[in-house]
Amino acid sequence: MANYRHGTVTVGTTATLLVSTSFPGGVLVQNNGTAPVFLGGPNVTANTAATGGIQVAAGATITIPTVGGTTADLYAVIATGTASVAWLAAE
Numbered sequence: 001m002a003n004y005r006h007g008t009v010t011v012g013t014t015a016t017l018l019v020s021t022s023f024p025g026g027v028l029v030q031n032n033g034t035a036p037v038f039l040g041g042p043n044v045t046a047n048t049a050a051t052g053g054i055q056v057a058a059g060a061t062i063t064i065p066t067v068g069g070t071t072a073d074l075y076a077v078i079a080t081g082t083a084s085v086a087w088l089a090a091e
Contacts, residue, residue, distance in 0.1 A: 002090040023089035033083025046079040
């Protein structure tokens with residue numbers, strides 16, 4: 001039987017660690033804010049530049065896959081203000 005892990009992080013205008021992913025099924029991310037958030041690595045930016053991440057619209061949910069259960073840090077950022085971002089994963 002799988003055990004679930006979850007959390008909620010307040011994301012601001014600098015890249016914020018959302019979750020350290022080592023989950024074989026990936027991680028489900030939900031943007032609970034009112035503006036888009038961008039997901040990526042530690043240098044992710046909140047735009048469409050080369051450093052811009054995957055955009056998750058307000059209220060939207062996305063599944064981020066993992067490769068072979070390896071550990072990777074997932075960061076999030078927002079252009080202005082803050083947003084609450086939730087995550088859920090099975091161990």
